[in-house]
Amino acid sequence: MKSFFLVCYDISDPKRLQKIAKVMEDFGVRVLYSVFECYLTFSEFEAMKREVESLMDPLEDRVRYYRLCESCSKPVIHLGYGKFVGASDEDTLII
Template sequence: MYLICFDISDDKRLRKVAREMENFGLRVQRSIFECHLDEDELTELQKRLARIIEADQDSIRYYSLCNNSPFA
């Protein structure tokens, strides 16, 4: 389980990131998604998002939640 949070400075890129995230997980807040991903799926998501964002302006954080987490 991953908690993925993002801060995208441009509205067009923000919409693209949100649409892509909806293919991989469940939105729990405006810019936060819970995703059940294996390693290959995580890598694929990271590649797709890297093609959309501007690394010097935008931020995406990937937090791995352990099985003992109350959020998992």
């Protein structure tokens, strides 16, 4: 079963930032510069988290993972361009 995750990060070193962004692109869709939406199984989420954590410096960088329930991800409202990666685009409102 897949879940919707919102991943936000602040990486201080540009080289680490590039590496982490590349990992994130394998698992989700960039919706803002340092924010990704991911629709993943638990094992995919754990793999992503392990890869990110192996690259980051916990004393200088921050990464936050938000798991949103299906009913929480449905009211996501988009302004501007971009793509929502949730379970169903039918429930997505694009303004």
